[in-house]
Amino acid sequence: MTIQWFPGHMAKARREVTEKLKLVDIIFELVDARIPYSSRNPMIDEIIQHKPRLVLLNKADMADKEMTKEWMAFFAEKGIKSLAINSQAGEGMRQITAASQEILKEKFDRLKARGVKPRAIRAMIVGIPNVGKSTLINRLAKKNIAKTGNTPGVTKSQQWIKVGKEMELLDTPGILWPKFEDQEVGMKLAITGAIKDTLLNLHDLALYSLKFLERAYPERLMDRYKLSELPEDAAALFDHIGKLRGCLMAGGVVDYDKVAELVIREIRSDKFGSISFEKPSEY
Numbered sequence: 001m002t003i004q005w006f007p008g009h010m011a012k013a014r015r016e017v018t019e020k021l022k023l024v025d026i027i028f029e030l031v032d033a034r035i036p037y038s039s040r041n042p043m044i045d046e047i048i049q050h051k052p053r054l055v056l057l058n059k060a061d062m063a064d065k066e067m068t069k070e071w072m073a074f075f076a077e078k079g080i081k082s083l084a085i086n087s088q089a090g091e092g093m094r095q096i097t098a099a100s101q102e103i104l105k106e107k108f109d110r111l112k113a114r115g116v117k118p119r120a121i122r123a124m125i126v127g128i129p130n131v132g133k134s135t136l137i138n139r140l141a142k143k144n145i146a147k148t149g150n151t152p153g154v155t156k157s158q159q160w161i162k163v164g165k166e167m168e169l170l171d172t173p174g175i176l177w178p179k180f181e182d183q184e185v186g187m188k189l190a191i192t193g194a195i196k197d198t199l200l201n202l203h204d205l206a207l208y209s210l211k212f213l214e215r216a217y218p219e220r221l222m223d224r225y226k227l228s229e230l231p232e233d234a235a236a237l238f239d240h241i242g243k244l245r246g247c248l249m250a251g252g253v254v255d256y257d258k259v260a261e262l263v264i265r266e267i268r269s270d271k272f273g274s275i276s277f278e279k280p281s282e283y
């Protein structure tokens, strides 16, 4: 199922998050570590207002580690604490509680000073589709409560899930829309799997990705497709890859559809190693 973000759906999504905000002490804003700018909701600051937040750079296993550090520094400069995590493998899970306690220390100390009995931190996850919300909830819950899937938009139905003694998490994440108004953002969301590629032209997506690799990771591109130098234009590169990998039609003509599919598949399946599609200095 793909969420079609019409104005009505956006307003409903926003209302649902705003309602649940009252129930929690802290928001876990889940973003994709490979595209921390493009995978954020454009109105997130306005929606969550002054609610304390922890940014979780998920899928950090697929992102460039150095770039992820730069993104953490970027958020820190804005006064926002962030953590790099891998929900699929369960890496960074313990730090989430510790970081939340640190962020909320003053509030909880104040409550304690007023004689309020200590209680668990209440949290909720928000993020755009397919960023890993359900996977993270399952990891934190240590059992399969939330439904996960590889199709954007599967998260449904609210209960509190206990995360150790110190934290309680709403079992339903807040699903918010991505910044799809910009074509480049759309390309990045598609190449990382946040939106379905059926919504885009595969050739455009493959071309965008190859150009990106040429600029950001030229050695990896040359290595993977056995290039001694970078071809002059995209058509030459498509031809080279098609011939190298046998993406051919009758008569030995390069099948550009197959080349585009192959390139997209290889980027998504980590064949170029861990890649970050955005650097904080650009934002």
Ligand SMILES: Nc1nc2c(ncn2[C@@H]2O[C@H](COP(=O)(O)OP(=O)(O)OP(=O)(O)O)[C@@H](O)[C@H]2O)c(=O)[nH]1
Pocket (backbone or CB within 6 Å): 058, 059, 060, 061, 062, 085, 086, 087, 088, 089, 127, 128, 129, 130, 131, 132, 133, 134, 135, 136, 147, 148, 149, 150, 151, 152, 153, 154, 155, 156, 175
């Ligand atoms: N490599 C990697 N894959 C991840 C990670 N977290 C989630 N995934 C994968 O990303 C895909 C989407 O994860 P979900 O947990 O279904 O995402 P969601 O945000 O709940 O998605 P919606 O239901 O569409 O809102 C799944 O294939 C997960 O296995 C991670 O840290 N690393």
